[in-house]
Amino acid sequence: MRKKVMFGGAVLTAVIASAAVAETYQSAKLAEDGIHDPTNESVQNIMQEPGEAMVDFPMDRLGMINWVKAMDEGFINPRKSLSGDEFDGEMMLEMDLDIIMKQTSFMPYVRFPHLPHTKWLNCSNCHPKIFVPQLEGNPVTMEKVLRGEYCGVCHDKVAFSLMTCERCHSVPHEQSAPAFVGK
Numbered sequence: 001m002r003k004k005v006m007f008g009g010a011v012l013t014a015v016i017a018s019a020a021v022a023e024t025y026q027s028a029k030l031a032e033d034g035i036h037d038p039t040n041e042s043v044q045n046i047m048q049e050p051g052e053a054m055v056d057f058p059m060d061r062l063g064m065i066n067w068v069k070a071m072d073e074g075f076i077n078p079r080k081s082l083s084g085d086e087f088d089g090e091m092m093l094e095m096d097l098d099i100i101m102k103q104t105s106f107m108p109y110v111r112f113p114h115l116p117h118t119k120w121l122n123c124s125n126c127h128p129k130i131f132v133p134q135l136e137g138n139p140v141t142m143e144k145v146l147r148g149e150y151c152g153v154c155h156d157k158v159a160f161s162l163m164t165c166e167r168c169h170s171v172p173h174e175q176s177a178p179a180f181v182g183k
């Protein structure tokens, strides 16, 4: 699916495969997904199909799984490390600090919440390679995000779609348009 995103006088064409991705991971059969070995007995007899395992999971507006809700509501409980031992490897440290990013022109401001990120990620997944840990220390723009930099290193890839604008642009201000729906 191709979508045109227009802002600041510039027109960007972003190739958005998110809807198709949702299809794939919710309806794909393990033996046919190109990741699991179809000749492996566990794949045939033991492992549950993703579509079946995730049937009750909370969804977002685009019909993709809302992983933040899925974790908050107890559907999943990810391990803190590969071995399952909390103290194995780098310590996961949860941090509740919201950053409000205001260079958003007519769009509501962006709230970047550390908390839901640090439930899945280490500080070093972002600092200092993707973001220097300094308020307004990073020249982030939407164009760069859509090109896969900054937030776009993960969003639209392993985290929720960039087409759910409202999940990032969640803080209305005087000049902002009413709740934006990017569908």
Ligand code: HEC
Binding pocket: 005, 007, 008, 101, 102, 103, 104, 105, 106, 107, 110, 139, 140, 141, 142, 143, 145, 151, 152, 155, 161, 162, 163, 164, 165, 166, 167, 168, 169, 182
């Ligand atoms: C993953 C989070 C995220 C999503 C989703 C997102 N944005 Fe942004 N957006 C940002 C960030 C971060 C900035 C830069 C804010 C700053 O630097 O103060 C930004 C900036 C902008 C700006 C300001 C101008 C510019 O070029 O930077 C516009 C307009 C904008 N976004 C539109 C959109 C639209 C439309 C959508 C949905 C199609 C969208 N955004 C989805 C994070 C996001």
Ligand code: HEC
Binding pocket: 093, 094, 095, 099, 112, 114, 117, 118, 121, 122, 123, 124, 125, 126, 127, 131, 132, 133, 134, 135, 136, 137, 138
């Ligand atoms: C998903 C990416 C991500 C992760 C993970 C992350 N941060 Fe950040 N951090 C950011 C962003 C984005 C900013 C805002 C930078 C800006 O304003 O340009 C920021 C800002 C900061 C700041 C500056 C805040 C201020 O008010 O001056 C500190 C300090 C910081 N982070 C520490 C941490 C620590 C400690 C961890 C781990 C517990 C962590 N961060 C995990 C993305 C992340």
Ligand code: HEC
Binding pocket: 066, 067, 068, 069, 110, 111, 112, 113, 116, 117, 120, 121, 125, 126, 130, 150, 151, 152, 153, 154, 155, 158, 159, 160, 167, 168
């Ligand atoms: C290193 C990877 C990474 C980067 C970089 C990153 N995110 Fe995320 N983000 C995630 C993951 C993983 C989640 C949780 C899974 C999901 O929601 O898909 C998440 C969740 C969120 C949520 C929580 C939504 C909710 O419902 O509570 C917001 C908001 C968000 N990200 C905004 C941003 C913004 C804005 C930026 C850039 C300033 C950014 N993220 C950069 C990986 C990242």
